[in-house]
Amino acid sequence: MQTTTLSFSNLHNHGELFANLFRARKQSFIIQKNWDLPEADDMEFDQYDTPQSRWIAIHDKGEVMAGIRLTPTTARCGIYSYMIRDAQKGILGGSIPQDLLYEEAPVEEQTWECSRVFVSHSIPQMYRRRVHFKMVEAMTGSARELGATRLIALTGANWPRWYGRCGLDAQAIGPEMWIDDGNFQCVSINLAGKMH
Template sequence: MQTTTLSFSNLHNHGELFANLFRARKQSFIVQQNWSLPESEDMEFDQYDTPQSRWIAIHDKGLILAGIRLTPTSARCGIYSYMIRDAQEGILGGSIPQDLLYDKAPVDAQVWECSRVFVSHAIPQAYRRKVHFAMVDAMTGSARDLGATQLIALTGSHWPRWYGRCGLTAAAIGPKMQIDDGEFQCVAIDLTAKMH
């Protein structure tokens, strides 16, 4: 199993990995979860897939096992910034509730948003825990390398059960809320404790 952090400046070094990550996102979010998202050439994408973001691919022999997108909360592209802030500002048209945070969404180069997190449904249950740990290591390591001291994410409300097991220090920064067929909550992941 390998982890690779992709950016627009290095994706040419990794062959089909970037495209395969977006194909795996389509499988996870559009096919499996039935989300209504943009797609083209069998790939899922959205307005936050810009050169400001980074994408973490967990892969093995060309197969995408899992993926994560990291976007700085200081990002701007046209009317968009990052998903959590844009939801709070009402830019997303209500697909995510505006009251998802207790406070105003941060705009800080040291705070990054973690989004489009998935694990392939094709991975056997016995192997998933190993993939989860690889995801956490890659996510925290890449975020620290980018200068982040904190990550924020809109995640399943069951996060307290597994964040601690994965060695993450996190706190709720918004209420639990129903979105589509699941319960979600915004959390902040502290990276300062993991810095050397």
Template sequence: MQTTVLSFENLHNHGELFANLFRARKQSFIVEKRWDLPEALDMEYDQYDTPASRWIAIHDEVGQVYAGIRLTPTTARCGIYSYMIRDAQRGLLSSLSADLLYEEAPVDPYCWECTRVFVLHSTPQMIRRRVHAYMVEAMVKSARELGATQLIAITPANWPRWYGRCGLTAKGIGPVMYIDDGDYQCVQIELASKLH
């Protein structure tokens, strides 16, 4: 199993992996979860897949993707868009409530947003724990290398149970909301203690 952090600068070094990640996102979010999201060429994408973002792929040696994560700086700008949580709060996304945060969404070079987190249902059960461990390790390491001391994310509402097991320190920063297929909540993940 391998972890690769993709960017617009390095995607040419990784063959089909970038496209495979977007195909896996389609499988996870459009096929499995039945979310109404944009797609083209058998890939899921949105307005936040810009050169400002980074994508983490957990995959095998031939590029079969098991899981993925997108990281976007909270300082990102592309036309009228910034990042998903902030744009939802600003009323730009009809699929998410504008009341998803208790306070104003941050715009901070040390805070990055974590979205499009998934593990494919087809990922073999015997490697799922290892996949989750690789995801957390890669997310924390990549975010720290990008200068982040915090991440914000929309995550399933049962996050306190799961995050603790993964060694993450997090707190809820918005109310629990029903979105598409379940209860979700915005959280802030602290990375300052993960410097080593």
């Protein structure tokens, strides 16, 4: 199992991996979860997939097993910044409630948003924990390399059950809320303790 952090400046070095990551996102979010998201050429994408973001692929022998997108909270592209902040500002048209945070969404160089997190449904249950640990390792390592001391994410509300097991220092920064197909909550993940 390998992890690769992709950017617009290095994706040419990784063959089909970037496209395969977006194909796996379509499988996870559009086909499995039935979310209404943009797609083209059998790939899921949105307005946050810009050169400002980074994508982490966990893959083995060409198959994308899991993925994560990291976007700086300082990002700007037209009217968009990053998903959590744009939801709070009402830019996303209510698909995510505006009251998802207790405070104003941060815009800080050292804070990045973690989004489009998935594990392929084809991964057998007995391997999922190993994939989760690999995801956390890659996410925290890549975020640190980008200068992040904190990540924020809109994640499943069951996060306390497994974040600690994965070694993540996290706290809720918003209320639990029902979105589409489940309960979600915004969390802040402290990376300062993982800095070297």
